[in-house]
Amino acid sequence: MNKETPLKKIRTKKGIYVLPNLITTASLFCGFYSIIASFQDKFFIAAVTILVALVLDGMDGRIARITNTTSKFGAEYDSLSDVIAFGVAPSLLAYNWAMSLYGKWGWIVAFIFVVCGALRLARYNIQIGIIESKVFNGLPIPAAASVIATTVLFYDYVGMEGKFPSYYLLIFVTMIALLMVSNIKYYSFKDMKLFVRKPFMSFFALVIILILAVAETQIMAFIVFLGYAISGPIWWVIKYSRLLAQRAREKKKNKQQQNPLSGQDKE
Amino acid sequence: MNKETPLKKIRTKKGIYVLPNLITTASLFCGFYSIIASFQDKFFIAAVTILVALVLDGMDGRIARITNTTSKFGAEYDSLSDVIAFGVAPSLLAYNWAMSLYGKWGWIVAFIFVVCGALRLARYNIQIGIIESKVFNGLPIPAAASVIATTVLFYDYVGMEGKFPSYYLLIFVTMIALLMVSNIKYYSFKDMKLFVRKPFMSFFALVIILILAVAETQIMAFIVFLGYAISGPIWWVIKYSRLLAQRAREKKKNKQQQNPLSGQDKE
Numbered sequence: 001m002n003k004e005t006p007l008k009k010i011r012t013k014k015g016i017y018v019l020p021n022l023i024t025t026a027s028l029f030c031g032f033y034s035i036i037a038s039f040q041d042k043f044f045i046a047a048v049t050i051l052v053a054l055v056l057d058g059m060d061g062r063i064a065r066i067t068n069t070t071s072k073f074g075a076e077y078d079s080l081s082d083v084i085a086f087g088v089a090p091s092l093l094a095y096n097w098a099m100s101l102y103g104k105w106g107w108i109v110a111f112i113f114v115v116c117g118a119l120r121l122a123r124y125n126i127q128i129g130i131i132e133s134k135v136f137n138g139l140p141i142p143a144a145a146s147v148i149a150t151t152v153l154f155y156d157y158v159g160m161e162g163k164f165p166s167y168y169l170l171i172f173v174t175m176i177a178l179l180m181v182s183n184i185k186y187y188s189f190k191d192m193k194l195f196v197r198k199p200f201m202s203f204f205a206l207v208i209i210l211i212l213a214v215a216e217t218q219i220m221a222f223i224v225f226l227g228y229a230i231s232g233p234i235w236w237v238i239k240y241s242r243l244l245a246q247r248a249r250e251k252k253k254n255k256q257q258q259n260p261l262s263g264q265d266k267e
Numbered sequence: 268m269n270k271e272t273p274l275k276k277i278r279t280k281k282g283i284y285v286l287p288n289l290i291t292t293a294s295l296f297c298g299f300y301s302i303i304a305s306f307q308d309k310f311f312i313a314a315v316t317i318l319v320a321l322v323l324d325g326m327d328g329r330i331a332r333i334t335n336t337t338s339k340f341g342a343e344y345d346s347l348s349d350v351i352a353f354g355v356a357p358s359l360l361a362y363n364w365a366m367s368l369y370g371k372w373g374w375i376v377a378f379i380f381v382v383c384g385a386l387r388l389a390r391y392n393i394q395i396g397i398i399e400s401k402v403f404n405g406l407p408i409p410a411a412a413s414v415i416a417t418t419v420l421f422y423d424y425v426g427m428e429g430k431f432p433s434y435y436l437l438i439f440v441t442m443i444a445l446l447m448v449s450n451i452k453y454y455s456f457k458d459m460k461l462f463v464r465k466p467f468m469s470f471f472a473l474v475i476i477l478i479l480a481v482a483e484t485q486i487m488a489f490i491v492f493l494g495y496a497i498s499g500p501i502w503w504v505i506k507y508s509r510l511l512a513q514r515a516r517e518k519k520k521n522k523q524q525q526n527p528l529s530g531q532d533k534e
Contacts, residue, residue, distance in 0.1 A: 025382060032378050035359070039306045076389035079343075080350045084381070088351055092302070111299050114351070115292060122343035 016073050020064035024081050027056035031085025038093040046093045047149040053085040054142050086145035087117030094148050098169045109170045116177035117141045136186040139179040146225045154222035184232040284336035287327045291348050294323035298352025305360040313360045314416040320352040321409050353412035354384030361415050365436045376437045383444035384408045403453040406446040413492045414443050421489035451499040
């Protein structure tokens, strides 16, 4: 009788996996701490905590998959943590770092970043399993957050500390935000094979990059994330121009087939 | 051929419903603006925007259901908006309003509120359709946010403006946070029928409450939300004490049945 009390009956507790959700909580904490730090003008800490959240966010899903502890709860919680650590935190970092000097426009651009981040996450969550996973549809929100964080670290490193007013930053943050909700494709690194043989030269290039990353962390991190953000549009332009060239060729072919004498007439 | 270009093939755009998602965006904006306002010590605005977000959040889902425009995208986006407007915003409001004076403990308590809010949302999202909907499992996050917002408005109204240090607030916010993740049941108002006949006196009581709400909005809002937050534990205590009483009665009954002469012996 004791086990069938009405109080216990309505409980639906099944328990949650500790390790992956603990890592998600740590990621959420980094995002939360970043917000407080950026409002205290501690921009370096605010930027670093976002990058720590990025590392943790990369870990939780992988650990859950390896240890076979993936759960619907974990996915939901991870998504809520992401919108804070990679949506709200970097937006407020950019706002406090430089955009607040523009008053209304400062928080409007910061809000655009948050909205685009949330829309990107919501779209990603409903497209899991539907869209091919070799490419990302739009700049992923952790990458967008990292672009902002590494930009702050880069400026801090080259000596432009503290608040600096610049219209460029408003445009820059808006562009990054729009890339998130765009349909531009980004390489997902999911078909990258680290356990196969590679050409000697490409391995050597990787070593050089790693040495530079250790020697000039701030600069390399900035270049890597900005490069990734730009890679999508470049990829798109190359694809689109190839497509246009192909179409032009086909049009010419069709024309020649339709009136095969027209070319000869002119000669 | 034009419609089958590789660029357009990989798109999975199906379009999103404008009105409900626009209301969700407005709710998100309120949450975002509240964060900025609370860091500028504009506590009244920060609290009011959270309550506006509450009204908008109540609208979006209902409008989507009425106009038959519910979508998985809308639900995901709504959830991400909620964690910002009802998790991060009220936590930072409480932090900036009074808790920041306690340094480390201030942001630890603020973080506890955010984590509990995110956990509550993640649990709610995976329990939709599983648990009975007549009651909420734990204090809903919009209600928890409103308790904090109306507390700030109440103190502002009775003249205790600006920052005030109080250990009580740290405990209060922690309690509200823990109520969210608890298994304490809350009335969901989902079986409340507004279109049926009610006794004259209960209608009259409602009118009196509405008049008071207009006359003393801040005080009434504070009482209503705090009352709701307390209603769960009170309900639980009543239920549990009834259960204990019932068990004691049954135990007594069983004892009497096992040795029916024991009572007579003593006489």
